[in-house]
Amino acid sequence: MILENDLLLRAARGEKVERTPVWLMRQAGRILPEYRAVRASLSGFIELVKTPELAAEVTIQPVDHLKVDAAIIFSDILVIPEAMGLSYEMVEKAGPFFPEVITTAEQVAKLKRVNPEESLSYVLEAIRITKKELNGRVPLIGFAGAPWTIFCYMVEGKGSKTFSQARRMLYNNPDLSIQLLDKITDSTIHYLKAQVEAGADLVQIFDSWAGILPPDLYERFSLAYIEKICDAVNSVPVTVFAKGAYFARKAIGQLACNTVGLDWNMDIEESKQLIGPEKTLQGNLDPCALYGSYDQIKKTTEEMLRQFGDHPHIANLGHGVYPDTSPEKVKCFIETVKEFTSK
Numbered sequence: 001m002i003l004e005n006d007l008l009l010r011a012a013r014g015e016k017v018e019r020t021p022v023w024l025m026r027q028a029g030r031i032l033p034e035y036r037a038v039r040a041s042l043s044g045f046i047e048l049v050k051t052p053e054l055a056a057e058v059t060i061q062p063v064d065h066l067k068v069d070a071a072i073i074f075s076d077i078l079v080i081p082e083a084m085g086l087s088y089e090m091v092e093k094a095g096p097f098f099p100e101v102i103t104t105a106e107q108v109a110k111l112k113r114v115n116p117e118e119s120l121s122y123v124l125e126a127i128r129i130t131k132k133e134l135n136g137r138v139p140l141i142g143f144a145g146a147p148w149t150i151f152c153y154m155v156e157g158k159g160s161k162t163f164s165q166a167r168r169m170l171y172n173n174p175d176l177s178i179q180l181l182d183k184i185t186d187s188t189i190h191y192l193k194a195q196v197e198a199g200a201d202l203v204q205i206f207d208s209w210a211g212i213l214p215p216d217l218y219e220r221f222s223l224a225y226i227e228k229i230c231d232a233v234n235s236v237p238v239t240v241f242a243k244g245a246y247f248a249r250k251a252i253g254q255l256a257c258n259t260v261g262l263d264w265n266m267d268i269e270e271s272k273q274l275i276g277p278e279k280t281l282q283g284n285l286d287p288c289a290l291y292g293s294y295d296q297i298k299k300t301t302e303e304m305l306r307q308f309g310d311h312p313h314i315a316n317l318g319h320g321v322y323p324d325t326s327p328e329k330v331k332c333f334i335e336t337v338k339e340f341t342s343k
């Protein structure tokens with residue numbers, strides 16, 4: 001299908017664009033009253049993720065209400081561990097929780113190789129419905145967690161500031177760690193390819209816990225697996241967002257991806273130098289900047305855009321939008337990007 005607005009895809013491929021495309025990580029979610037209304041009618045987050053018609057509806061809400069240049073499929077990175085046999089719960093105000101965590105080789109051996117058409121058919125169906133309802137208005141982004149970030153949740157069992165159980169396994173049992181990372185990587189590749197077949201126009205890999213590893217362990221236990229995914233998924237543009245991995249920017253620039261996501265700690269000029277001219281950069285306004293006044297938001301957004309200059313760029317925040325951000329402030333960010341870069 002021909003897209004009416006394909007700015008995101010052209011920018012990802014490094015082509016010249018009339019203006020910078022803009023979307024927000026976590027745009028489909030609690031910032032929108034329309035999302036909260038759908039969510040309130042259900043027993044929980046996981047039910048929403050598993051009901052394709054409703055997942056498609058909340059995926060499209062930010063396109064209608066915020067006028068972003070892309071939709072991102074409403075799902076979670078944790079659907080992969082669940083499809084491998086490790087189910088999760090989403091505890092209100094606390095986040096994900098896995099009743100069983102991985103500690104032994106027997107458990108890793110028992111994990112299933114994901115067949116997305118079976119165990120993740122609800123995501124694929126949500127993608128098909130979304131594509132149909134978007135009707136070419138904007139591209140649809142698919143996604144998955146990076147193997148290391150998924151490993152963190154499967155070993156730790158919940159969110160953590162340090163993920164010390166997950167990091168501990170890398171030191172105490174590197175062989176088992178590798179077996180688990182291999183299995184996650186294999187399933188993730190199948191899953192992302194299935195998303196593309198279902199209609200995803202670009203895919204993003206979220207390595208949310210990249211920043212907690214020392215550089216050498218990051219190369220061995222995370223980047224090596226992201227590299228396999230980038231090599232395998234080559235029919236649509238790929239974005240790698242490794243939060244906190246400022247030490248790995250040069251190596252990330254060597255991956256077979258199109259776009260590199262920057263978090264708000266990463267200096268833009270330095271990132272351009274390290275990552276090089278071949279990659280589009282995505283990001284990286286501090287999500288907290290959206291708590292400022294309209295004038296402040298406009299000023300900090302314009303300053304960010306000036307720093308990216310004419311380097312291929314997709315405007316976004318440096319991480320997901322915080323749930324208590326006003327949608328009007330989000331709109332101010334989006335409109336500033338559109339106005340400032342159309343000049």
Ligand SMILES: Cc1c2[nH]c(c1CCC(=O)O)Cc1[nH]c(c(CCC(=O)O)c1C)Cc1[nH]c(c(CCC(=O)O)c1C)Cc1[nH]c(c(C)c1CCC(=O)O)C2
Nearest residue numbers: 025026027028029045072073074075076077095206208320
């Ligand atoms: C680490 C991670 C997770 N999930 C995700 C990541 C990587 C990105 C990141 O670093 O933030 C990815 C994710 N999760 C969600 C999306 C939807 C698409 C989008 O709009 O970006 C995406 C891309 C929905 C969600 N995922 C979650 C919610 C909130 C649950 C709700 O609405 O009830 C949403 C909308 C829950 C979730 N899911 C996860 C956590 C830690 C939490 C709890 C924290 C929180 O509540 O925000 C795991």
